[in-house]
Amino acid sequence: MYPSIAIVNRIYPEHLGEKFCDINKYFFDERLRVGKKTTAGAVYKLAMNGVYGDSNNAYGPFYDPKYTMTVTVNGQLMLAMLCEWLLKVPGLSIVQSNTDGVTMMCPHVQMDVMRQVCKQWEALTKLELEEVLYERMAIRDVNNYIAVPYKGDPKRKGAYEYNYQYHQDPSAMIAPMAAEAALVYDRDIRTFITGHNNPFDFMLRGKVPRASTLVMRWPEWGAEQPVQNTTRYFISRSGGYLIKKMPPKGQVGTYKRKNKLTDEYYYSVLREIQAKGGERMDAAGTPYDERIHN
Template sequence: MEKERRRIIIDFEVLSKAGFWMCAMKDYKTQKEHIIINNREELLRVYNKNKESVWIGYNIRGYDQWILKAIIADIDPCIVSQKLIEQKISGWKIDRRLHQIPLYIFEISDTYRSLKELELFMGEDIRESSVSFELDRYPTNEEIKELSSYCIHDVRMTYKVFEQVYYKYEAQLGLIKYFNLDESMFNKTEAQLSAYILGAKKPNYERDDVKDFKIVESINLSKYNHIKQWYENYNNRDFKNYLRTNVYNIETDFGWGGLHSARKKYMGEDFIVNSDVSSFYPSIMIEYNLMSRNVKDPSKYKEIRDTRFKFKKENNPIEKSLKLVLNSAYGACMDVNNELYDPKQGISICVNGQLLLLDLIEKVELEFGDRAQFIQGNTDGVMFKFNSKEDVDIYLEICKQWSIRTKMELEHDFIKKIIQKDVNNYVYIKENGSVKSKGAYVKKISMIDNDLPIVNKAIKENLINNIDVETTINNANKLIDFQKCVKITGKYSHAVYGKQKINLKVLRVFASLNSSDNAIMKIKADQKVEKISNTPDRVFIDNTNILDKEVPKMLDKSWYISLAKDRIDSFIEDKYTLFDYFDLMN
């Protein structure tokens, strides 16, 4: 049996002007922790003992690996840190000696959120160290103690995040094993790994043919042929234009991304079918020869797709690893830094994807007309409501013929009820009782995506089970359920709470009944003051660990009730005009 690699969670703190560095680490399996303070010999000892281990971090690819390599190579880590942060020089450009240090790393940052923001969602302590990173002298013992506490806290939080995204680690490890790759490939991103597996190599010249994409011949449009013609007109191929037109009674935009079309504030029950194309973009790439032209043997991509389908039916976990390659390939076509970069193919996939779905929508409309409703169309699927089981059967036959002609496979969900705000926000209940939801208001809450969880729960309980918002919110007593997570973006210098200046970039606020409490505000560089959106007029702040805290008496639950009701109203069509209201009053 192959020995499992040790996984070490790591984080560095560097005070460049003070000539000080610190490293905290935690063994994933044993959970043992270790802190090294300005001691190169100790770090070398740990590194030499763990050359075959995988070092895991949040932004380890962009920062921590270069600090670790600098110390090992006997290069001043404070200078390297300065170049990384202040001069924004990529680590691989700083010193070629850094490339000679072998290191297996795994990045868990999603690039969109900081670790501190995830700590905010998790209900953890998000207070920053009081020790300035601009400190220009060696820190005191008390300051080192505080920095140590701060650094090991970040390691513990990184450990918790890693637990949440461990499936990504397993999938990447599975790819390396399945394709028998050199284990140095572990350091690659998913997209880089996909390009390598597919044998992609960018040409040494620039292609200038992005506008020369073709419409695939299997698309057969009549009523909506003008949309296809719009794409065929080279004057529209500046990638700034878009076409807004009516499709089956829904205003729909056609541009250079996925299809987005939906009825606003829609509710429907019975004989509803949602049809998604299986592996839509990968299937387009395979069936219409739209794989990146940088791949010498496109058949390898098809082989991976077919093997993944086989493994999925067999419940073989490697299917999740193969899915990484399939799903990364399209995005990589549009990434100038990836070996798969081929924007002509990428645009062609998007355009043909929209037209293929339009083809299916048209066939349904021509068959049913007013006897069916087009509910929504998205990047890889469509949804319709019919009047009877017989009509559903006719629809499924249309889908079958469409699939044969287009070489796309459809998967169908049979829906009992749907409540839809728009294409990006909806909840539906399948006939088997399971629930699917999408959108900021009703998405599935997780430990690392946990803003206003009680409002999310109250909305779904109301829409799905018809439970009063008041019942759900008034019965909740965990403080974390009521957290409003606030982020101060780079457009603003800091936050203000009354006369108090707050330099934290993320905050946790709660609606307050206390009349002396203030709103949370943010300050622009020009000193303009703005109220932070979607926050109460009076708040209290708690940036400490709140995991075991219960709601205090000063929590204003009525604010959460009002917000939940407002958001529910955005899903439900107005039934009465103002005049109807006065008639009812009389």
């Protein structure tokens, strides 16, 4: 949706000029020509979404926060407006609204009214909506759900996905498979799991960075064996334990620094609390502060 907003409204990163819109439009048209579900279509989609995402990357060639915020804020306001209009349809309720779409429950007798509202929204925003009718939807939250259309395969998102690509982590695929069996096909979870015979769907992944070590340990024998840093494993009633050995990240007995803090902010707060002192001191004599410590 976000690339489409930029295309129809001729929005572009200031340093790249208006030619950017023409190139973006070319990618959009080519994706429609080759088909959205094809490999080439996926490439064009990745190109458009990648450019939009990189527009908020300070180290990327497309960086322009004004472009990013113009597209993002307008997109969210457009969807909010669509929801407001739809909620005026008698009996209609919104199930969820995400960054690029709205899921709703609408009485059959109001379907034509709902579609007319959508057409008015399309005319105003210059965007095109796609309609998919679901016969069933199991939803945990806006990013995790299974939607079963009247035609085609179920749409799986987030925790319910199990058809992973090769670069993704296919751990514990039995969990979303069992959830789908129960929620979509009304099958018994225990029966499904005990009857499933693909061992790879039960496997998990152990992964450590280069500075750490992953080992299999057998306490009863006092033995351990290093394994590769990324290892597939399964949970069993017997066998060894998979252990992560990681170097210490700080002095034992000191407070742990929160993640994603800049050094400038961390040390400014540190100077402030050290000047004031406090009762909850760690082993290094540093007072605790929730702004910088876990």
